[in-house]
Amino acid sequence: MRLLLIFACMFFALVADSFAQPEPSENNKPGAVGFAVRIMGDDNSTRMLMDFDTKLTINIQYMDQPRRIVIDLPKTVFRFAGGKTAIEPRGLVDLVRHGAISKETTRIVLTLKGAAKVSSQEISELKSGIGHRLILDIDAISQQDFTKLIEEQNKIRGASGAVAKKGDRVFKNKNTNAGKNNGRFTIIIDPGHGGIDGGAVGVGGTKEKTITFAVAVQLKKKLEKIGPFDVVLTRDEDVFVSLRQRVDFTRTAQADLFISIHADSLSQRRVRGSTIYTLSKKASDRLSASLAASENLSDLVAGLALPEEKEVVTDILVELTARETIRFSRHFSGILAGTLKNGITLIKNPQRYAAFGVLKAPEVPSVLLELGYLSNKEDEKLMNSKLWQAKVARLVSEAVLKFFKPRLPLPLQP
Numbered sequence: 242m243r244l245l246l247i248f249a250c251m252f253f254a255l256v257a258d259s260f261a262q263p264e265p266s267e268n269n270k271p272g273a274v275g276f277a278v279r280i281m282g283d284d285n286s287t288r289m290l291m292d293f294d295t296k297l298t299i300n301i302q303y304m305d306q307p308r309r310i311v312i313d314l315p316k317t318v319f320r321f322a323g324g325k326t327a328i329e330p331r332g333l334v335d336l337v338r339h340g341a342i343s344k345e346t347t348r349i350v351l352t353l354k355g356a357a358k359v360s361s362q363e364i365s366e367l368k369s370g371i372g373h374r375l376i377l378d379i380d381a382i383s384q385q386d387f388t389k390l391i392e393e394q395n396k397i398r399g400a401s402g403a404v405a406k407k408g409d410r411v412f413k414n415k416n417t418n419a420g421k422n423n424g425r426f427t428i429i430i431d432p433g434h435g436g437i438d439g440g441a442v443g444v445g446g447t448k449e450k451t452i453t454f455a456v457a458v459q460l461k462k463k464l465e466k467i468g469p470f471d472v473v474l475t476r477d478e479d480v481f482v483s484l485r486q487r488v489d490f491t492r493t494a495q496a497d498l499f500i501s502i503h504a505d506s507l508s509q510r511r512v513r514g515s516t517i518y519t520l521s522k523k524a525s526d527r528l529s530a531s532l533a534a535s536e537n538l539s540d541l542v543a544g545l546a547l548p549e550e551k552e553v554v555t556d557i558l559v560e561l562t563a564r565e566t567i568r569f570s571r572h573f574s575g576i577l578a579g580t581l582k583n584g585i586t587l588i589k590n591p592q593r594y595a596a597f598g599v600l601k602a603p604e605v606p607s608v609l610l611e612l613g614y615l616s617n618k619e620d621e622k623l624m625n626s627k628l629w630q631a632k633v634a635r636l637v638s639e640a641v642l643k644f645f646k647p648r649l650p651l652p653l654q655p
């Protein structure tokens with residue numbers, strides 16, 4: 242009888258456990274679930290309450306310009322009442338973003354109205370016994386104190402904040418020299434944005450990060466079929482990768498070509514069609530300049546500090562290499578524009594240039610392809626179409642083949 246009871250208990254525990262398991266999140270591994278949230282208070286003192294299905298530890302850091310409180314949690318999905326995932330700001334908090342920053346970490350970024358700090362934090366079991374509540378009290382402080390807070394924090398951990406190194410992860414398994422001098426070429430496809438950084442949002446709600454990833458995956462398949470190309474994506478899931486990491490990744494891979502894919506949004510809603518950008522300190526026009534400026538801020542969204550600008554190139558060799566590389570980039574941009582115009586709509590003057598941070602690998606020809614603009618209804622509709630995505634992938638892969646043609650071994654004569 243006692244044995245039976247033990248078995249019954251074990252069975253119940255198993256069943257109960259399988260019910261308690263949170264559903265798999267975007268990375269297909271279960272994480273914690275945040276199921277309720279509330280921010281209350283005023284411009285002096287604000288409280289944030291968050292309920293999770295499990296007890297978790299958090300890590301808080303501060304960022305300046307704009308002032309932010311950055312909260313890192315173990316991988317968590319948010320599912321609030323009514324299926325909502327957005328968090329309403331209030332009091333000292335002006336804007337709240339959240340999302341994956343790496344496979345293991347989820348980040349909440351609170352953009353602040355003024356200088357403030359977390360004066361107390363506490364995690365305790367909910368009275369109902371079905372989870373834990375995080376209580377953060379945020380109080381206004383002087384800008385001087387905020388600056389001091391950041392200085393002290395940076396002394397300990399460096400200014401950039403910790404993020405998973407995607408490049409390291411992928412290239413551990415890849416002999417980066419394997420493709421050199423054997424007639425094969427390494428091409429890096431860079432799906433713009435990801436994780437906490439969703440990129441632009443379309444008039445109909447489409448997220449840029451979703452479009453860029455869908456096209457990147459199709460392009461990889463097409464390229465691998467069409468020529469001797471080893472194709473690697475800078476992210477292979479919905480995860481944040483900083484601009485610096487995308488560039489480092491490309492350099493480490495000793496890539497032969499880098500294609501960053503975007504679908505940004507413009508204030509001029511009528512503007513539509515694809516644009517191909519290459520790097521230049523001076524932008525070709527105002528639209529390109531403002532697009533590059535906002536694109537370069539994408540690390541801010543994820544709660545990273547802006548990179549220190551080390552624009553002064555001291556190494557003359559690097560400078561020369563970069564100049565030579567830009568010539569190749571422009572050459573590819575020309576081929577790409579010529580190929581794309583046979584199948585899709587291009588913007589007026591489709592070959593433009595601006596100071597995009599992601600195009601700065603000095604030795605790798607790099608372009609940024611804006612597929613279209615999510616601020617335009619027709620573009621948004623097209624970019625969501627699998628057929629259109631496949632067409633773009635085919636056209637881009639044809640352009641890549643044309644670009645490498647002079648360096649490919651001659652086909653055998655019949």
Ligand SMILES: [Zn+2]
Nearest residue numbers: 433440503505
């Ligand atoms: Zn973008």
